[in-house]
Amino acid sequence: MSRKQAGIFSRISTYWSAFGSRLHAASWARVFVGCIMVLIVGAVLHLTTLAKFIVTISILNKLFLRHRAESRQLSCSDLRLQISLMEK
Helix, strand or coil, rough: CCHHHHHHHHHHHHHHHHHHHHHHHHHHHHHHHHHHHHHHHHHHHHHHEEEHHHHHHHHHHHHHHHHHHHHHHHHHHHHHHHHHHHHH
16 A cells, blocks of 8 residues: 555545544434334334225225125115016
8 A cells, every 4th residue: 555545545445434423422322212213113114004904994994885785775776676577
């Protein structure tokens, strides 16, 4: 390694260690706040996803029950038609 490269490497390591020591003082607080933020955002996203899922299931359930009721009405009217045809 040449002297110029060694000087650049030394300068970078000096800046990096100074940055690291400044960062280390507040790093645990930042990590803690970051974890809390991630948990809050995750909980909100989870609850909204769960709410969307529940709404979707309830809509599908209503549609299915409506379809079953309509099919029962059709089958009753078909039975009435068959009975009236048999009576004739």
